[in-house]
Amino acid sequence: MKQSEFLFPKNFRWGTATSSHQVEGGLTNNDWWLAEQTGGYIYQNQGAGQACDWWNRAEQDFDRMAQMNHNAHRLSIEWSRIEPRQGVWDDEALARYREMLVGLRQRGIEPMVTLHHFTNPLWMVEQGGWENEKVIFWFERYTRKVISALGDLADLWCTINEPNVMISQAYTIGRWPPGKQDLNATFRVMLNLARAHAVAYRAIHEMSPAAQVGIATHIMSWRPRRPWLPLDILATNLIGHLFHFLLLDMVTAGIMRIPGRRSSPVPEAAKTLDWLGVNYYQQYRISFNPFAAGTLFMDLCTQAGVLKGPGGWGEIHPRGIFDTLRMMWNHYRLPIFITENGIPDPTDEQRPQFIVTHLSNLWKALQKEVPVLGYYFWSLVDNFEWTEGYDPRFRFGLISVDPETQERRIRPSGLLYAAICQNGGLTRETVEQYTPSLLPELFSA
Numbered sequence: 094m095k096q097s098e099f100l101f102p103k104n105f106r107w108g109t110a111t112s113s114h115q116v117e118g119g120l121t122n123n124d125w126w127l128a129e130q131t132g133g134y135i136y137q138n139q140g141a142g143q144a145c146d147w148w149n150r151a152e153q154d155f156d157r158m159a160q161m162n163h164n165a166h167r168l169s170i171e172w173s174r175i176e177p178r179q180g181v182w183d184d185e186a187l188a189r190y191r192e193m194l195v196g197l198r199q200r201g202i203e204p205m206v207t208l209h210h211f212t213n214p215l216w217m218v219e220q221g222g223w224e225n226e227k228v229i230f231w232f233e234r235y236t237r238k239v240i241s242a243l244g245d246l247a248d249l250w251c252t253i254n255e256p257n258v259m260i261s262q263a264y265t266i267g268r269w270p271p272g273k274q275d276l277n278a279t280f281r282v283m284l285n286l287a288r289a290h291a292v293a294y295r296a297i298h299e300m301s302p303a304a305q306v307g308i309a310t311h312i313m314s315w316r317p318r319r320p321w322l323p324l325d326i327l328a329t330n331l332i333g334h335l336f337h338f339l340l341l342d343m344v345t346a347g348i349m350r351i352p353g354r355r356s357s358p359v360p361e362a363a364k365t366l367d368w369l370g371v372n373y374y375q376q377y378r379i380s381f382n383p384f385a386a387g388t389l390f391m392d393l394c395t396q397a398g399v400l401k402g403p404g405g406w407g408e409i410h411p412r413g414i415f416d417t418l419r420m421m422w423n424h425y426r427l428p429i430f431i432t433e434n435g436i437p438d439p440t441d442e443q444r445p446q447f448i449v450t451h452l453s454n455l456w457k458a459l460q461k462e463v464p465v466l467g468y469y470f471w472s473l474v475d476n477f478e479w480t481e482g483y484d485p486r487f488r489f490g491l492i493s494v495d496p497e498t499q500e501r502r503i504r505p506s507g508l509l510y511a512a513i514c515q516n517g518g519l520t521r522e523t524v525e526q527y528t529p530s531l532l533p534e535l536f537s538a
């Protein structure tokens with residue numbers, strides 16, 4: 094589909110996404126810090142350390158966002174700072190977040206605030222974490238505290254980041270703390286997360302009626318490895334249901350549908366989404382494996398000869414963002430934000446093309462009437478990447494960061510994205526300057 098330009102709606106939100114543990118530094122009261130102490134979870138047993146030192150100098154990066162014409166930013170609030178001990182609140186921490194949100198708005202950057210991005214306070218983990226039903230109450234109380242202190246400073250609230258990733262990594266596969274491989278725990282946690290989201294949704298609406306509340310889900314492009322083999326097709330559909338739809342069906346339709354079990358109603362969670370956040374990164378091929386009971390009889394792989402990320406990262410598949418957006422819109426009929434999209438690429442060889450091809454596919458979805466309201470690139474700055482820690486292959490930033498010296502350097506992709514944000518889309522001039530090889534594919538002569 095060749096065009097003369099790819100312009101986006103006037104009020105489209107353009108920005109980047111970050112999370113507290115990955116950028117703030119100095120966090121020693123949550124389960125990822127505990128995982129550092131335990132060892133075995135993170136690349137070379139590293140710790141997040143000072144990360145990007147946002148707790149002390151986020152404003153310097155906010156200046157960079159403004160210079161790069163961003164009008165939005167998605168960041169997260171750290172529960173273990175706000176409530177360092179059960180029922181004990183840290184007003185100074187809340188004041189610092191206030192200062193940060195005000196700082197963003199003063200620079201013309203609208204914050205989207207995530208309440209929970211993977212990390213859990215130690216006091217809560219010590220009592221069973223997300224497996225303990227009391228977490229629903231704890232999460233509501235935390236949400237109310239945050240909204241009473243910060244609710245006036247943001248119109249977009251994301252309750253929980255990627256519950257599907259947290260559940261599968263921490264309770265099904267066991268690569269993340271608490272390192273469990275337990276299907277019963279998996280479904281119990283899922284139910285608690287859906288119910289915690291729902292109480293938070295209601296609390297936010299009660300306290301801040303104009304707020305729009307959503308969840309950010311990780312969506313992958315999944316294909317059967319052998320498209321002619323019914324078992325591979327079945328495995329692909331099953332993982333799609335478990336990973337993409339099971340939790341979202343609870344917070345929309347109010348039903349928990351676990352394959353092979355009787356569906357159970359979760360009426361208290363129904364209709365608790367105003368928008369849906371989609372974190373889209375990659376594509377995998379799925380095959381049925383009768384010997385892989387621990388991964389629900391499924392294997393994940395990538396195809397040879399296709400562009401991939403490092404390590405176990407999947408295939409780079411820009412068309413997948415279009416298919417994903419249409420799939421999610423057809424399923425839920427909710428406005429969508431791309432709450433994350435990005436690529437691990439320390440040399441910035443792939444990132445410029447990645448941005449242009451994903452945005453042209455996002456634009457195509459807009460032409461098909463999918464209501465996409467904004468795009469948050471992952472990430473502004475290189476940061477701490479969970480189990481990959483500071484593995485030099487896993488650099489996601491538009492701006493590179495030296496974790497030792499905190500020195501920043503804008504990458505070419507950062508300049509490209511700045512031009513896109515300024516023009517409100519992809520113009521021929523921008524593509525010609527940064528990704529000329531894509532000109533013939535995108536633009537009419």
Ligand code: FCB
Nearest residue numbers: 112254255258311471478
């Ligand atoms: C997502 C996470 C985010 C970041 C990116 C690379 O799954 O939400 O924190 O680590 O992957």
